Amino acid sequence: MNLRTLFLRSLRHHWRSLLAVSLGAAVGTAVLTGSLIVGDSVRASLRDLTLERLGRVDCALVAARLFRDQLAADLDAAPAILLRGSAMTDNARAGQVNVLGVDDRFWKLALHPPATQPREGEVLLNETLARELDARAGSRVLLRFEKPSAVPRDSVMGRRSEVVATVPLTVAAVIPSSGVGRFGLQANQQLPRNAFVPLATLQRALKLAGRANAMVARASSLRSDHDSQAGSLRHPTAALQTRLQQALTLADLDLQLRVHAARGCVSLESGRMILEPAIANAALAATADLGIPAAPTLTYLANTIAVGSREIPYSTVAAFDFKSPIANPESRIPNPESQDLKSQILNLKSQNPLGALRLTSGEPALALGDDEILLNEWAATDLAAKPGDAVRLAYYAADAQGQLNTAEHTFKLAGVVTLTGAAADPTLTPEYPGISDAKTMADWDPPFPVDLKHVRPKDEAYWNERRATPKAFVSLATGQRLWSSRFGNLTAIRLAPAGSAGVPPAEADLRKTAALFEKKLLASLTPDQLGLQFQPVKEQGLRSAAGATDFGQLFFGFSFFLIVSAAMLVALLFRLGVERRAKEIGILLATGFPVRVVRRLLLLEACAVAVAGGALGVPGAVAYGALMIAGLRTWWLPAVGTPFLHLALTGGSLAVGCAGGVIVALVSVWRTTRSLRRHAPVMLLAGKFAGEETPAAGARAARRRWYVAGAALLAAVASLAASAGGGAEQAAMGFFGGGAALLVAALAFVDGWFRREPASSTTVDAAHPPRARRVAWLGIRNGARHPGRSVLTAGLVASATFLVMAVTAFHQTSGGGAPEKSSGDGGFLLVAESDVPLHHDLNTPKGREALGMSSAAAALTGVRVTPLRLRPGDDASCLNLYAPERPRILGATDAMIERGGFRFEATLAETAAEKANPWLLLRRDFGPGVVPVFGDANTAQWILHRGLGEDFVITDEHGAPVRLRFVGLLSGSIFQSELVMAESHFLKLFPSQSGYGFFLIEAPVKRGRAVSQTLAEALNDYGFNVTPTAERLASFAVIENTYLATFQMLGGLGLVLGTLGLGAILLRNVLERRGELALLRALGFPQRALAALVLVENGFLLLTGLICGAACALLAVAPHLAARADALPWGQLAVMLALVVAAGLGSSVLAVRAAWRVPMLSALREE
Amino acid sequence: MRPPPGCCKRILPFNSAVQPRQESLRRGGARASYALMAATDSANTSGLSATNLTRDYPTRAEPLRILRGVNLSLARGDALAVTGPSGSGKSTLLHIFGALDRPTGGEVLINGRNPFALPEPELAAFRNREIGFVFQEHYLLPQCSVLENVLIPTIVAPDAGAAVAERARMLLDRVGLARRLDHRPAELSGGERQRVAIVRALINRPTLLLCDEPTGNLDRVTARSVADVILEMAKAENATLIVVTHSAELAARLPKRMELEEGKLEPAK
Secondary structure, three states: OOHHHHHHHHHHHOHHHHHHHHHHHHHHHHHHHHHHHHHHHHHHHHHHHHHHHHOOOOEEEEEEEEEEHHHHHHOOOEEEEEEEEEEEOOOOEEEEEEEEEEOHHHHOOOOOOOOOOOOOOEEEEEHHHHHHHOOOOOOEEEEEEEOOOOOOOOOOOOOOOOOEEEEEEEEEEEEOOOHHHHOOOOOOOOOOEEEEEEHHHHHHHHOOOOEEEEEEEOHHHOOOHHHHHHOOOOOHHHHHHHHHHHHOOHHHHOEEEEEEHHHOEEEEEEOOOOOOHHHHHHHHHHHHHHOOOEEEEEEEEEEEEEEOOEEEEEEEEEEOOOOOOOOOHHHOOOOOOOOOHHHHHHHHHHHOOOOOOEEOOOOEOOOOOOOEEEEEHHHHHHHOOOOOOEEEEEEEEEOOOOOEEEEEEEEEEEEEEOOOHHHHOHHHOOOOOOOOOOOOHHHOOOOOOOOHHHOOHHHHHHHHHHOOOOOEEEOHHHHHHHHOEOOEOOOEEEEOOOOHHHOOOOHHHHHHHHHHHHHHHHHHOOHHHHOOOOEOHHHHHHHHOOOOOOHHHHHHHHOHHHHHHHHHHHHHHHHHHHHHOHHHHHHHHHOOOOHHHHHHHHHHHHHHHHHHHHHHHHHHHHHHHHHHHHHHHOOOHHHOOOOOOOOOOOHHHHHHHHHHHHHHHHHHHHHHHHHHHHOOHHHHHOOOOOOOOOHHHHHHHHHHHHHHHHHHHHHHHHHHHHOOOOOHHHHHHHHHHHHHHHHHHHHHHHHHHHHOOOOOHHHHHHHOOOHHHHHHHHHHHHHOOOHHHHHHHHHHHHHHHHHHHHHHHHOOOOOOOOOOOOOOOOOOOEEEEEEEEEOOOOOOHHHHHHOOOHHHOHHHOOOEEEEEEEEOOEOOOOOOOOOOOOEEEEEEOHHHHHHOOOOEEEEOOOOHHHHHOHHHHHHOOOOOOEEEEEEEHHHHHHHOOOOOOOEEEEEOOOOOEEEEEEEEEEOOOOOOOEEEEEHHHHHHHOOOOOOEEEEEEEOOHHHHHHHHHHHHHHOHHHOEEEEEHHHHHHHHHHHHHHHHHHHHHHHHHHHHHHHHHHHHHHHHHHHHOHHHHHHHHHOOOOHHHHHHHHHHHHHHHHHHHHHHHHHHHHHHOHHHHHHOHHHOOHHHHHHHHHHHHHHHHHHHHHHHHHHHHOOHHHHHHHO | OOOOOOHHHHHHHHHHHHHHHHHHHHOOHHHHHHHHHHHHHHHHOOOEEEEEEEEEEOOOOOOEEEEEEEEEEEOOOOEEEEEOOOOOOHHHHHHHHOOOOOOOEEEEEEOOEOHHHOOHHHHHHHHHHHEEEEOOOOOOOOOOOHHHHHHHHHHHOOOOOOHHHHHHHHHHHHOOOHHHOOOOHHHOOHHHHHHHHHHHHHOOOOOEEEEEOOOOOOOHHHHHHHHHHHHHHHHHHOOEEEEEOOOHHHHHOOOEEEEEEOOEEEEOO
């Protein structure tokens, strides 16, 4: 005989009670492991979804510019035009449609290319879009999207009207919204609306032959021969980026080098009408390196050039430097008598590729000072201007929002130049389709408003003869001061290689220079600084698939109460088992077993039981996980959006969960085995495990509990008092804390009450209450027989009730009332997004007219629209399960910042002004590379995992890292999908983002629907989707509420499990008192009375728990109740509590049956 | 304290036990230190002595005094019957002698050692080595066979070797249960269960055998048989025997008899 034998014998003998414990452990393990399985499943599903939607695509480049589709071919990538737009049929319209112009090269990257591929004039719709459009093969569909434009629309020369392209197509087929039908570069589990169009069709429709704005590639095709030979392990994207730089041409950057043989120079110009700063800097650096003289120029359009009352309409003005060959400013005019004049002019020419401007006096024009201007002799004659006159220039200036305003500047006429040399050079003005190619001025099709009635015949004659030859000249510094924008400050750079012996270079030399310069320029430019950056989309997607929220942790949290209940059940069942074996333990101790050996024996048993429970729990875990996944696919679908989840098991989670379950079970029984030390063998031999408190000790214990109850009550009062001065959030937290403290007080009071000295029986006798009442009293007193057990049970029920009810305090409600400025809607009734950015002010008649919605003016009276810039990116809200790497970003205009509003959870406000309007924080300077942003508190905490003052790093348009610092956390706002920064910062980070894509709309509540409809219809071409802010908030709230419902449901299951514990205790009580019950029967108690006795005992504990929990929970949710009593899901709560009562009473019935079955005589004999 | 009868005869077995106990001492721990102490003490001051022993139980009003200064001295091998009315404290006294309960006041020395001065592990080892218990209820483990029940105390005995199983068989043979070794307690009669309990109490050669109403649950014939076994075995093992009983017949068979009345131990009338 040894301990092992004894252990095995005990296992075999007590298998029933141990099995019960084991089942409890199995439940705990199943729930714990099942939670991990849910996490695994979500991750695996997101991962699979990433692989499914990307197919063989590993890297992708989406640019804000159009490059040659040959560039993609050079890189073994598939070119594409990716656009966002809307789709229409005769009956329906769908917004936020991904228009994908692709060809065979793209389909080859799909895991399973569609059987039918679209041909010219056809479109392939995915099922989601087709369903929304009610379209099928053969249907006619109109696709609308923004016409890609090389010229930034926010620039003066940007075209802001007729920006929408409409392409009629025939549906070739509808493909499933899976596989390639789900293709998208943004990590999101929501089903996209995809329309696949042949690339050539799209290029033709957009007049962009041979151009693309995106390319996708697979990693295996990215390794260059060089890499392969060198066995390079470089990241595929880095390798691709290197190859991109090598393959890049000026055409990919909208650049061109014009050779002006007649003028002996080469001009670098951009199809964007303005040279991007990065390109301009690189070009100037390249010319310096190559030793080629360069003249940067900026040519602008003046609406009028006026002197006095005379004016010339629509003229170009060129700004470039006139370098003086003479250092002495007093001798600005070269002396024609000087023998050195020729060399002076030659020198001037060598310094200035544009050549000298010659004054009508025959002298070369010298450097202009600020606010000085030269007119050509045609203009000077027309204006009758003479040197020294004030010349007024009126011109369009685009503000930060891209709105054109007429500005005016007055110059001093420094001189009149002859129409020779550079002054007669029409190529100083970049070519602009619609103007440069117009035969007459009347044929102009400019992007800005012109009043052609001001154009005189002499203007037409000038145009006919000299085209866009500038009529005025200013210094480059002056021109840049007046006309530079975020898009650049040069329209061209002229290169003039020096000829030999003062002879202008030959055309061949110029071409050689151009080639040399091109090579140098392209070598010094990196594609990413030009917004050409390959992203490892698959790698990013797989990384994001780890999820913004760990569903394993989430469901662990949801199931926490269930796990705790299982642990308590294990502890309870184990303790009851040990208590039943008190005599056995007593004899072991009496025969000299040290307590630690007995404990070790019991722990060994517990280990065996826990391990068995763990093993039993594994299939249970799979079932639980499957149930939860099924729940997420059905009942809790709003939490994930689409039913894409599938069950996935990993050995790691099963092992961790199983080990966790075993540990939880062992920890649960640890206390019972520890308590052995306190038990005298004599008591154990008498079958008493819990021991009986002496009255004095009971009274002391009761006093201690009452002290605890008093302290907890004070804490509750303090918590409620502290919440009085704060806001709604603080009040909610204060009441929740107060409710929790009150629950502790109530349970401590109940514990004390159970342990107090009982009322004298004579008092009860004297009252002579009716029998039912006496039986009830006896039942209640029985509850006090084992105060620990009873309080544990009542506490379990109370805690569960409290948690399940109080958590409803966090149920989000979509107000439905009028918007409030200091609320989550910021006082805006509607929120809108447009698929095509708008460049006109919706608040002005002019803007509305430009958008073609003048007729809607009446309907929009009293409506104010606040536009925000939108940088598309990953949805950062809980609607997206992927961890966002590049969140959507909004740029708030100055007007929005000044307006302020919205409710903040926390801000970094320091000054009084910032505290009054936290939006001013968006303008705070945190130094280079740091941009202040707002984010919704939920987004920051749960999705981006950042707190106030913390940074989230993104890359700007040029690939440079930028730290977005959270300076304010919005509370329950409509900005849960994005981060908000000041427009000024936005435009620095993303200068190519033109127009506004996000709109906040203030409107009278009653007219909300009408305004919404008017805007949506009037701006239909732009894919203007209007949503009430309440609806947007509700869409976020529905997720939170779904999570809460999940928590409540699993909490309710925990509650039911708790009532099973109650049943176990009751059964144990009955079995312990079988002699007593038999005696009562012998004394004439009818079975019904005994049943009532047991029921009262159980019901008392059940009701005590329920009442304590519910009362405290009601206090906790008091602020919510005060606000909206109908916000609480009373029905659901009632069902849950009814379920608890039913489960509790069900277990009572079992106990009653056990009581009935007690054989009277044998029980009496045992006593 | 006078030497117990048969002490000389028992010296050899005890001395023979010193060797393994010293071995266990080298292994360290409470058991080892106790083994040395027990070996030394047993040679010098074996037996039981109680001086001015009191035991109170707290009640709502005032402490209830069960034992009011009990004095007792028994040599190794002595046999004492304690009688008294119900509630007089007989079982309490026995529990204190068996170190299962602590006295409120006074001192108990067993083989010259005060067990209540020992920390719990040493107290358990002391109880395992020096004391054997027979209760009115047999407290046999239902999951174990007769032989296994007897061997239970040897599990934690420091020097229990393979010989203990042989000794258990021998003792069970002596009480007439040689053919019931593999039976479970549920398959035994009341007398048989009690005999197993007696053998279990003696398996570790205790110097003190304490019996609490050992025949209380048995019929007269069986009770007599069990009493025979207790007396014979105690004598054979040279254990000091204290029997608490209501049975005058059983008490009469023991050489010494005392009565516990109003918390004091007096020679039986």
